Amino acid sequence: MARRKKHEEHENHERWLVSYADFITLLFAFFVVMYAISQINEGKYRVLSDSLIQAFRNQPASALQTQTGSITGSAGAVVQKGAILTGSPPKVQSAQRKAQELKMRNIATDVQKVLAPLIKEGRVRVTETPRGIAVEINASVLFASGQADLQPASVEALTEVGNLLGAADNLILVEGHTDPLPINSLQFPSNWELSGARAGSVVRLFIESGVAPKRMTVIGRADTRPVEDNGTEAGRARNRRVTINILAENREQITELPEFKLTPNEAAQ
Incomplete structure (x- = not known):
């Protein structure tokens, strides 16, 4: 009898898929573990x-x-x-918080006394923020149009503010703000340079008044943080300002302040 021919076994060319699937599974498990250990409690x-x-x-x-005591979390x-x-936080933290609030209140009161005439004219505003005290000064008080050099009439008032801040130890963040009208001069190619230079002029005066340079930071915000509608001249004039933020907590680094918001009473004015 004739022998049956054996069927030839075809080579499996897809065996690499098994190894590839194992590799992908291990890689996925690796990233899951890395993500899990990166979440710190x-x-x-x-x-x-x-x-x-x-x-x-x-x-x-x-x-x-x-x-070590206890630590207050961000959610209270x-x-x-x-x-x-x-x-509630421990009594020690409560006492420290009250002392800090009293200190900031005294600084705000002293600043208001120094700038009382300008506050009365509506060209300076002293408000409380989540991080401390914000002293908003209209740019027309400090600078000529399109310039970053302090006007002589404003130097005396700012020097008194600098003397007050020199006696304290709070960190200070000075922000320059402009309206959206473009500027293109040899000295200031855009509003970014103008806003930064104006904030820098205030900081230089504070240094001359005795404030330690390491306590201060300058930020130029151009027209990115308006507090009034730029569609009117009055709104643009309000937006041209320098804000001196006196921070309530001393830190090694100054982080971004929350966006400035008007109180209901200020918005109604």
Whole structure:
């Protein structure tokens, strides 16, 4: 009898898909793990940090807890001993907050006394912000049109403000603002340069008045933060301003201030 012919087995050319699928699965698992460990729990991180400090300094746990105290979270919760508790901050933090508020209130009162004539004329506004005190000065008080050199009439008032701030230790953020009308001069190619130069002129005067340079930061915002409608001359005049932000908390770096918003009483004026 004739032998049956064996069917030839065809080589599987798709075996690489198995290895490729395994590789993709491992890569996905790797990124999931990396993402998971990148999400830091502030409470657990602080407990780990305190434990390391205790270990290296050989301090008892009770003393360490007394030094570290509790941390107020961004949502008003209190992080203490690695747990998130709801409720009022400790009495120590409450006393510190009251002292800070009193200090800022005294600074605002002193600034208002110095700038009282300009405040009465409506060309200076002193307001409270989430970060501290904002002293908004109309540009017409400080500069000639299209210029960044302080006018002699404004130097005396700003010098008195600088003397007050020199006696304090708060960080200061000076912002220059313009209207959207374009400027294109040899000195100021755009409103960005003009707003920055105006804020810089105020800072230089403060330095001459005794304010430490490391406490101050200059920002030129051009016409990006209007507080009034630029469709009218009165609105554009209001938007041309320099804002001196006296920050309530001292930090190693000054971060972005929240957008300035008018109070209902100011909006009605």
